[in-house]
Amino acid sequence: xxxxxxxxxxxxxxxxxxxxxxxxxxxxxxxxxxxxxxxxxxxxxxxxxxxxxxxxxxxxxxxxxxxxxxxxxxxxxxxxxxxxxxxxxxxxxxxxxxxxxxxxxxxxxxxxxxxxxxxxxxxxxxxxxxxxxxx
Amino acid sequence: xxxxxxxxxxxxxxxxxxxxxxxxxxxxxxxxxxxxxxxxxxxxxxxxxxxxxxxxxxxxxxxxxxxxxxxxxxxxxxxxxxxxxxxxxxxxxxxxxxxxxxxxxxxxxxxx
Numbered sequence: 001x002x003x004x005x006x007x008x009x010x011x012x013x014x015x016x017x018x019x020x021x022x023x024x025x026x027x028x029x030x031x032x033x034x035x036x037x038x039x040x041x042x043x044x045x046x047x048x049x050x051x052x053x054x055x056x057x058x059x060x061x062x063x064x065x066x067x068x069x070x071x072x073x074x075x076x077x078x079x080x081x082x083x084x085x086x087x088x089x090x091x092x093x094x095x096x097x098x099x100x101x102x103x104x105x106x107x108x109x110x111x112x113x114x115x116x117x118x119x120x121x122x123x124x125x126x127x128x129x130x131x132x133x134x135x
Numbered sequence: 136x137x138x139x140x141x142x143x144x145x146x147x148x149x150x151x152x153x154x155x156x157x158x159x160x161x162x163x164x165x166x167x168x169x170x171x172x173x174x175x176x177x178x179x180x181x182x183x184x185x186x187x188x189x190x191x192x193x194x195x196x197x198x199x200x201x202x203x204x205x206x207x208x209x210x211x212x213x214x215x216x217x218x219x220x221x222x223x224x225x226x227x228x229x230x231x232x233x234x235x236x237x238x239x240x241x242x243x244x245x246x247x
Binding site for chain 2: 028032034038046102105
């Protein structure tokens with residue numbers, strides 16, 4: 001996991017041009033996605049393949065012309081039940097169920113779909129303010 | 136990740152060095168629960184100064200430690216949170232659930 005985190009961090013910061021805070025959030029989102037795959041799609045097996053594809057999005061890809069990054073994470077595991085992709089209410093103080101929430105907080109777009117081999121998650125983040133927040 | 140424990144008065148201090156993720160959070164969980172349940176430590180202080188990264192599995196271990204400490208009437212205190220660790224706890228809306236201090240001196244004062 002540490003190796004993947006380092007690689008994603010380098011790409012997001014150096015190639016895609018994100019600042020330190022956004023880079024940290026994107027790395028966390030990828031880590032959480034990998035954790036969910038290992039836990040749910042691979043039933044806690046850590047010796048199974050996961051492919052992470054990173055692509056820089058140019059300025060035409062976003063409405064504010066800022067560009068960004070697309071991360072596609074694919075596994076060959078079991079389909080993940082939709083209820084495990086919804087997270088849980090944050091008002092409950094209990095272990096577990098936070099990963100999905102952290103992913104959606106970090107990214108502008110999160111898409112999950114079954115693939116021919118297993119599952120595919122597509123994460124997109126644009127540089128700058130989150131669309132619609134005005135922040 | 137490296138983890139070790141030391142004693143300071145009645146407080147058990149757990150020092151963690153390195154990243155906390157899916158692979159090593161079980162070790163941290165085990166250490167925290169051993170201090171609380173087996174050693175019956177009245178106060179467990181977790182030193183996160185050297186932790187630059189923690190994910191939701193690490194946070195889950197912290198939450199479990201906190202819940203066990205409440206059951207046993209022990210104190211459970213964190214200090215030295217990096218920006219990344221603080222951000223994960225804030226995004227999880229858990230930062231106010233934990234007792235968090237800037238340094239060991241403050242944590243020990245709160246734990247005594």
